Amino acid sequence: QLQLQESGPGLVKPSETLSLTCTVSGGSISSNIFFWGWIRQPPGKGLEWIGSIHNTGNTYFNSSLKSRVTISLDTSKNQFSLKMSSMTAEDTAVYYCTTQQWLALFVSWGQGTLVTVSS
């Protein structure tokens, strides 16, 4: 069974770039079965899809965040990563990495990591 674990800083300063990594175990990130995605959830609020990547390297983004987001794969480490630039307080959220079936359904989730944007 696939397991995902997010890692990265819990605190980011305004205007800086957030970098998060998701380590995948129990399966290969090179698999064609899944897309690998990121979702965030501000405290007490709903879910927002950030973007996803396929093992071909094709990426797909929420249009409202596309200009600030990069998602990449590291097959040698079985990891995928999120970079989000120009962070503001509105980006404070729990960030989840996920597996996504058919670029549609979010099937497996990491436990989430809280990122706070503050000086």
Place this chain on the structure above:
Amino acid sequence: EVVLTQSPGTLSLSPGERATLSCRASQSFTRSSLAWYQQKPGQAPRLLIFATTSRAAGIPDRFRGSGSGTDFTLTITSLEPEDFAVYYCQQYGDSQTFGQGTRVEVK
């Protein structure tokens, strides 16, 4: 962007009662491309229903999805103690967006 509006915001019910959650879309999207997720405090969401009516693996049959067009419903036929949680709908027919959630709480 397809905006999903869930109602009510909070549903206060007792164990054994029937829960009916609504999800309305601002516009039509690819047929049947609607899912439901359950989220408990401090946990990641869990996929319950996909393609409007299909239950994900291991989901009990008291969870039932229905709807078409722009109106969708999640019904929990008889609430168990573990069902009190927040429920989100998601459309994946036109990119992907989530509703704002409905909290099902103990009355």
